[in-house]
Amino acid sequence: QQQVKQSPQSLIVQKGGISIINCAYENTAFDYFPWYQQFPGKGPALLIAIRPDVSEKKEGRFTISFNKSAKQFSLHIMDSQPGDSATYFCAASEFNTGKLIFGQGTTLQVKP
């Protein structure tokens, strides 16, 4: 049972453009929503995270937008760079167990 749905599966963006990845969840018990970045052959690394009491969080070129009523959140990468080319995973954490449920991932390619 997939509790976090992520789209698109793959994304190609020109350098300098905006990359947008969307996620939707079902479980209202989730209370923490991180995004991870994974380069080939490496483990995922925490990129940015948000809690449901705020609607937006920005760190440098990365922004999370969160819509609690719609149970949706998204990652925006501004001024996308070739070095941003990686797989991105959204996730949601169950407050009572701490388990992270991951989306299926989005492979981002930023063309020079």
Added chain:
Amino acid sequence: SQTIHQWPATLVQPVGSPLSLECTVEGTSNPNLYWYRQAAGRGLQLLFYSVGIGQISSEVPQNLSASRPQDRQFILSSKKLLLSDSGFYLCAWGGHPSNYGYTFGSGTRLTVV
């Protein structure tokens, strides 16, 4: 600072052979520990998690088992590997007030031949 170590980095094993992957965490006590598997080009599948020594929860019935013999040590094992066990195995710690997000190890690429 906290660090997580996972080894080996790559492993090629014949079908039917045993498996032992080890993960250790430094710089924290009583961490929540997790084993994930990632098939090629796919998402992260939670295999096992542990909230304490000897406490293992299995998420997916399979040919694998996990153990936590010490507070900061997590081991993934199999008695007889199958071809379908091939994948990228990741250990992580987190889900804890000091590290609510997960910190992942560098992973083990397992190929069963």
